[in-house]
Amino acid sequence: MIGLIAGVVPVFFMIALGYGLKKSQFLPDETWRPIEKLSINLLYPGFLIPSIWGADLGGGSAGAAAGAAVVAVLIVAALTLLAKPLMTLDGPAYTSVFQGVIRWNSFVFLPVIQASFGAEGLALAAVMIACIIPVTNIACVAVLAKWGAGQKAVTPLALVKAMLANPILLACLIGLALNFARVPRLPGISDTLELLGSAALPLGLIIAGAGLSFAEVARRKWTIAGTSFVKLIVMPPLMWGLCILFGGDHLAQGVAMLCGAAPGAAAAYLLARQMGGDAPLMAGVIALTTVVSALMIPVLLFVYHLT
Template sequence: MQTTMQMILDALLPVILITALGLGLARINLVTGEQWRGIERLAYFILFPAIIVETVARADFSEIPALGLGAALIGAILIVTVALLAVQPLLAARFKVSGPAFTSIYQGVARWNSFIALALIGEMIGATGLALLAVAMIAMIPMLNVLSVLILSRYAGGSAPTLKRIGLDLVRNPFIVSTLLGLALNLLGNPLPAPVMDSVHQIGLASLPIGILCVGASLDLSALRRPGAALLIGTFARLLVMPALVAGLCHLIGVTGDALLAGVIATAVPSASASYLLAAQMGGDHRLMAEILTVQTVVAILTIPLCLAVLV
């Protein structure tokens, strides 16, 4: 367990430190508010899509239980989505959770930080783990982005979305487009010239630090001293409920070994930094989203080893 803990700390501590740097940069006004908005848009439309395209395009899907792992991950997402939608009226009535705040709870619970997962799986499983993580990306990223866009359209927009609005939101979503592009390149044997893919790789390298800097810059530490129901649900449902659901579904389907480990890691890591960017772009409660991401990242230092010890 000491080795596992060291791997987890190696992956999570840089995220915590970069978040703190973003907070510090914002507090001293080295980067102003409007400049942060421009950086957020750069990460949202260019940097994160680049790493998605590269990872999916270069993945080797041979000799791994792709269907079983994908089914378990999709099943967990659907269960969590239905459960959260069912309790949304209670959250609004009992805990005064607004529509935009509910969208941050949803993204906090359902989405995942693939970069932290990449670091952990790469250390613990190796090349096979990276292929398994690509399966997780293909299974989860399109569905999570579609569901997140729909829920943001409905609960942050103040009214039920029309079919036209839903279509426009999905067509304009760079994460959906980049996943589909990466899958197409994979199926075609990745025909792009090496310099092009190397450029995509270099662009994608900037996505994690810049995305996390934006999270830190938006953080209101005073709110963390008064954690409410939204923050607690968004934190612990993500870090404990999601991996337990995936582990149960994996055992039910017959997914074991490295694939089970990959599934648990993919759902035990904090939510995606891109959740904050999506919330900021579509009218969600981006401050609550930033708080959820920060608390999750700190608490995950304890919950990830717990999940691996109990569920794998």
């Protein structure tokens, strides 16, 4: 048990390293965006495709974990929409709260899964990503289109194009297609993908740390704290409980639980900036959820291994 928790610690050390590198100006600011682009468009697909391609998806655990994640997101999204009239927030701020409670950072989630559950857990996690990315993106784009500053209605075709332009989603779909078609491992191609993928997780963590900004946390502490509470206190047991309800085994339950405990996604900041959301508020939510998740994940793993 101590070894499992200790295995998660390096994940957050890597995030802290990225934050320190950015703050110290070890690398110029303008270099981080190309590094992020390399990671998202090349390294992470190199990791995800072979992980899903070689996964054993014959049992019900993958479906239970993915179903739990999707249903939990839909429940929290619906409740957040119902609660909007009670919130004293303008439209752009509300969109950042909405993104903050349902989106999560796969850069952090996948290394935590690897450290906690190994290759079998990673395969389940990759399937969850393939299922949850379309749901969260469609919901967030729709909310931003309605309440973001200066937005026009988003057409279904534009939404589909945006989904298909997401390299992480595409990598998941390619991996699933290869898996379902029972395509055997291809020497050379598989090795190349795995070599690319070996760099994805550590570099992704450094990028996640470099993107943290705490400037807004103190100024809007109650909004950010409330959003973080839903994301990190409500979502993990909800996903865990739903996975049990859907018949997931112990491994699937653990992966679902950690999916709920993953911090806010850096992609949410970019979307807020592009579609008239409150980008500074979004940055604050991402920063606080990242710090709190470093405390929550060991606690959740301890509880999980008691069950």
